[in-house]
Amino acid sequence: xxxxxxxxxxxxxxxxxxxxxxxxxxxxxxxxxxxxxxxxxxxxxxxxxxxxxxxxxxxxxxxxxxxxxxxxxxxxxxxxxxxxxxxxxxxxxxxxxxxxxxxxxxxxxxxxxxxxxxxxxx
Amino acid sequence: xxxxxxxxxxxxxxxxxxxxxxxxxxxxxxxxxxxxxxxxxxxxxxxxxxxxxxxxxxxxxxxxxxxxxxxxxxxxxxxxxxxxxxxxxxxxxxxxxxxxxxxxxxxxxxxxxxxxxxxxxx
DNA sequence: ACTATACATTGATGCTCATCAATATGAAAT
DNA sequence: ATTTCATATTGATGAGCATCAATGTATAGT
Numbered sequence: 001x002x003x004x005x006x007x008x009x010x011x012x013x014x015x016x017x018x019x020x021x022x023x024x025x026x027x028x029x030x031x032x033x034x035x036x037x038x039x040x041x042x043x044x045x046x047x048x049x050x051x052x053x054x055x056x057x058x059x060x061x062x063x064x065x066x067x068x069x070x071x072x073x074x075x076x077x078x079x080x081x082x083x084x085x086x087x088x089x090x091x092x093x094x095x096x097x098x099x100x101x102x103x104x105x106x107x108x109x110x111x112x113x114x115x116x117x118x119x120x121x122x
Numbered sequence: 123x124x125x126x127x128x129x130x131x132x133x134x135x136x137x138x139x140x141x142x143x144x145x146x147x148x149x150x151x152x153x154x155x156x157x158x159x160x161x162x163x164x165x166x167x168x169x170x171x172x173x174x175x176x177x178x179x180x181x182x183x184x185x186x187x188x189x190x191x192x193x194x195x196x197x198x199x200x201x202x203x204x205x206x207x208x209x210x211x212x213x214x215x216x217x218x219x220x221x222x223x224x225x226x227x228x229x230x231x232x233x234x235x236x237x238x239x240x241x242x243x244x
Numbered sequence: 245a246c247t248a249t250a251c252a253t254t255g256a257t258g259c260t261c262a263t264c265a266a267t268a269t270g271a272a273a274t
Numbered sequence: 275a276t277t278t279c280a281t282a283t284t285g286a287t288g289a290g291c292a293t294c295a296a297t298g299t300a301t302a303g304t
Contacts, residue, residue: 029195051244201266204281
């Protein structure tokens with residue numbers, strides 16, 4: 001990161017793609033590393049348990065939930081749920097806030113819409 | 123499918139979700155089978171090789187390509203490329219048209235935008 | 245200090261799947 | 275018919291990963 005940060009890169013930099021803009025929305029073909037990065041981000045939500053976690057938190061009243069709220073409706077071990085939550089947090093999809101003994105997880109605003117937009121831009 | 127097909131299910135039936143429409147876009151939590159189906163569709167594009175196939179075909183002049191055009195830029199075996207193309211066709215993302223000895227693959231219009239919209243609707 | 249609760253981590257296990265080499269299918273040309 | 279080219283399929287192999295049981299860590303309450 002040797003360049004001075006710009007204030008105008010927000011919308012065009014979401015995908016991490018080059019700034020070329022062919023008509024019709026088609027950019028140049030993805031190289032190996034670009035494809036691997038995008039695929040690994042998609043793999044985060046390409047899992048039934050994590051999809052259910054996302055929809056469970058969304059359906060929650062406060063838009064947040066702790067592990068103990070999530071382990072029972074999923075029918076999975078507490079350790080497994082904790083594992084998936086960690087993946088979602090590291091992917092920037094979930095936030096994690098510790099309050100006393102509890103850890104509350106919530107959706108990062110705009111994360112999933114951004115991912116969906118990248119799929120549509122393919 | 124015992125019901126008479128309706129002409130008005132188009133937009134609401136894309137996701138295969140129930141027709142409940144809570145304010146804020148949050149639907150009820152996905153059950154196990156719904157989540158598995160959605161995840162398996164996402165797994166199709168959560169692969170670097172298939173992402174590159176999609177972008178390669180998109181970048182093609184005629185928006186279509188045969189296997190021999192794709193196997194070299196990917197640096198993979200012909201059998202492997204054929205394998206991924208089959209998965210993309212079965213997922214409804216690619217079309218396949220046989221012309222003589224060649225098989226031409228192209229994008230199904232609207233397939234990826236629909237998938238991206240479902241991600242955004244999470 | 246001790247106990248109980250909430251969450252994280254570790255190690256092991258089994259399944260899914262991407263990839264290759266090899267072979268099969270099928271169509272076109274000579 | 276035979277050869278050649280394009281694609282599909284099969285079987286094997288190895289890597290990634292979801293899951294569990296067990297254990298570790300930290301916080302709150304008694």
